[in-house]
Amino acid sequence: MTGPTAAGPLVGIRVVEIATFIAAPGGTHLLASQGAEVIKVEDMVVGDPLRMFGSSRGGMSGWFANLNAGKRSLCMDIASEAGREVMADLLATADVFVQAYRPGVAERLGIGEADLRKRNPNIIYVSISGFGRDGPYSNRPAYDAVIQAWTGIAAVQGGDGEPQFVRSFVPDKVTSLTWTQAVCAALFNRERTGEGEHVELSLLDAAVSFMWPDSMMEQVVLADDADHRPNPLYGYKLLGCRDGYVAVMPLTDGQWKSVADAFDRPDLLTDPRFAEAGSRAAHFSEMLDALGDVVADVARDVVVERLIAADVPVAPALRPDEVATDVQVQHTGVIREVDHPIVGRIRQNRPAALFAAGTPELRHAVERGTDTDAILAELGRTPDSIAELRSAGIVK
The missing domain is CATH 3.40.50.10540 (Crotonobetainyl-coa:carnitine coa-transferase; domain 1)
Known part of the structure; x- marks a missing residue:
């Protein structure tokens, strides 16, 4: 060089x-x-x-x-x-x-x-x-x-x-x-x-x-009779595990069912707030709170392994000292x-x-x-x- x-x-x-x-x-x-x-x-x-x-x-x-x-x-x-x-x-x-x-x-x-x-x-x-x-x-x-x-x-x-x-x-x-x-x-x-x-x-x-477009989305539609909803980004949060944090984003019905199955939590499927994608979007922050309860006592890497196996979008919240040694970062x-x-x-x-x-x-x-x-x-x-x-x- x-x-x-x-x-x-x-x-x-x-x-x-x-x-x-x-x-x-x-x-x-x-x-x-x-x-x-x-x-x-x-x-x-x-x-x-x-x-x-x-x-x-x-x-x-x-x-x-x-x-x-x-x-x-x-x-x-x-x-x-x-x-x-x-x-x-x-x-x-x-x-x-x-x-x-x-x-x-x-x-x-x-x-x-x-x-x-x-x-x-x-x-x-x-x-x-x-x-x-x-x-x-x-x-x-x-x-x-x-x-x-x-x-x-x-x-x-x-x-x-x-x-x-x-x-x-x-x-x-x-x-x-x-x-x-x-x-x-x-x-x-x-x-x-x-x-x-x-x-x-x-x-x-x-x-x-x-x-x-996204962070200010609640400032975009000005009509009084529009369906005004809170910005879902305000509900964005990482979920605390036993020894770290994870990001989980099960947006489809299939992914939500996979989360419930991965942690043996059928109650997640019967809760009317989370029964389908529309209701989960309306209760986005509550959905993440519920997921937080699910993973709170589980090791970070175990949560990631289970949800990856279930094809659910998930990531560990890597610390700065972990990023350069991540296997995919090294591979690319x-x-x-x-x-x-x-x-x-x-x-x-x-x-x-x-x-x-x-x-x-x-x-x-x-x-x-x-x-x-x-x-x-x-x-x-x-x-x-x-x-x-x-x-x-x-x-x-």
């Missing part, structure tokens, strides 16, 4: 990223995993702070090592006149540019959409913001926690109790998936028409759109152990989507500025001019 291999449907596509943390870098990592060349432009002072979050070694966190694998790194002061000239030359060669500044900042730096189209009219330009280009919140800072609170995600997790965060950066990652899908659509359209595109999105819009290879030259031995996730034509073998995430000289040389800078930029503190 010393360098990228030419594989994947996006081979030949150059992506330039100026962003930190997750919403943009997560998407560029995904594009790299599909064959794109990704150049990550970082500042001269800190670069991407994600290097510092979580377990780390040699100045690089495992989080950064996973999310920035497959990228090249250019370290440069883009606010300087010389840095702007280099950026202009670099972006003239790009197919996609993604930035995650607050509205107006890219324009002040001379890398707004209109600036880029003067030399690269067909570029796919991506603008990511917290709350959108305009509106009453447009200039506010936003991180994942802020968006989880503002979009109702935390309230949904808390149900009837106190709001709770999802302990995963869901808005950031949903934003990543949303803009990368939009970019692929824009690239496809460019192949047909030759026209570039400006893809704009906010963490707020991406999170609301993601949550709305979605998590593998690799040796990183800086961080050492790490567990790394591969892309979930595989292509029959091949999937690139990504290079390791690198130190800030590792590829500065090579990228500048590709842009026509001579060794002497690169040395001058470095001595002037423009690049690293």
Whole structure:
């Protein structure tokens, strides 16, 4: 894994990223995993702070090592006149540019959409913001926690109790998936028409759109005479066993009968609340409570074994330290152990989507500025001019 291999449907596509943390870098990592060349432009002072979050070694966190694998790194002061000239030359060669500044900042730096189209009219330009280009919140800072609170995600997790965060950066990652899908659509359209595109999105819009169909389903149908029912997701719960927890979801009549048979509980079939699928849906939370009573004194793995044998949807609630060693996870290879030259031995996730034509073998995430000289040389800078930029503190 010393360098990228030419594989994947996006081979030949150059992506330039100026962003930190997750919403943009997560998407560029995904594009790299599909064959794109990704150049990550970082500042001269800190670069991407994600290097510092979580377990780390040699100045690089495992989080950064996973999310920035497959990228090249250019370290440069883009606010300087010389840095702007280099950026202009670099972006003239790009197919996609993604930035995650607050509205107006890219324009002040001379890398707004209109600036880029003067030399690269067909570029796919991506603008990511917290709350959108305009509106009453447009200039506010936003991180994942802020968006989880503002979009109702935390309230949904808390149900009837106190709001709770999802302990995963869901808005950031949903934003990543949303803009990368939009970019692929824009690239496809460019192949047909030759026209570039400006893809704009906010963490707020991406999170609301993601949550709305199911988590907010009780807010959808507005007619007073509609059959209004509580959101069944508020009844979602794990069932406590003797030594752990399980998720059980017997939605069909056949699966419900199989649960009753597996635990010798015929009373589950005669209870009018659970007699058929419609009544179980109406008493969803009570159904899970009844199942909880069934499995409370049984070992977790025994519950799983019995219900798997009965062809009932079930899973153990694996702890984080159990996931990588799960036999199916090991079989698919979605998590593998690799040796990183800086961080050492790490567990790394591969892309979930595989292509029959091949999937690139990504290079390791690198130190800030590792590829500065090579990228500048590709842009026509001579060794002497690169040395001058470095001595002037423009690049690293």
